Amino acid sequence: MINLDDVNTVVGFLITWIIRDSERFKGQSRNRAIDRHLEELARVVTEKLDDDSLISRVRTEVSQTTELRPRTRHDLISALSMAMADREWAMQLHGLVSTLEEIADSAAEPPDSKSRGAVVSNTISGMVHGTVVQVDNIHGDISIRRERE
Numbered sequence: 001m002i003n004l005d006d007v008n009t010v011v012g013f014l015i016t017w018i019i020r021d022s023e024r025f026k027g028q029s030r031n032r033a034i035d036r037h038l039e040e041l042a043r044v045v046t047e048k049l050d051d052d053s054l055i056s057r058v059r060t061e062v063s064q065t066t067e068l069r070p071r072t073r074h075d076l077i078s079a080l081s082m083a084m085a086d087r088e089w090a091m092q093l094h095g096l097v098s099t100l101e102e103i104a105d106s107a108a109e110p111p112d113s114k115s116r117g118a119v120v121s122n123t124i125s126g127m128v129h130g131t132v133v134q135v136d137n138i139h140g141d142i143s144i145r146r147e148r149e
Contacts, residue, residue, distance in 0.1 A: 007080045009097055010045065011073065017042045018062040033103050041096045048083050 017038040046055050054075055061068050068076070084090045 004077075004081075006094065006097055007077055007084075009101075010041070010080055010093065011068070011076055013038060013041055013097070013100055014045060014058065014076075015062050015066070015068065018059055019066055022063055031103070034100065037096060037100050037103065041093070041100065044089070044093060044096065045080070048086070048089055049079050051079060054079060 020035065020038065049055065054072075057072050058068065058076055061072055
């Protein structure tokens, strides 16, 4: 069943979906399975939450800054947590999360000795609060800003 870590993972996948769906990254994805499942997860969540103002806020913030303000993150986590009371929906969401994690894990596996793959190096320094999800190759710099509340 879905727990708080899974809810945070859903938030991460929603952020990833919005970023991948943005004009800046249109057409750059090379993993159609991930795109298809992210789209399905976003559809399932937005239909269930049925809160256009929250979804609009999430889309706007992520589209502008690639992250959520703390208050919006809190509101989204609260809405998702309350929606978990619908066990059938929670199981559907759990299935989508599991599938996305499996696809992401298999996409991240090192290439076999016969193929030429890129070297992946991830470095995280400082404190990380919440779930970090990398679903595909990232091109360019990543900056993490801390907002003052």
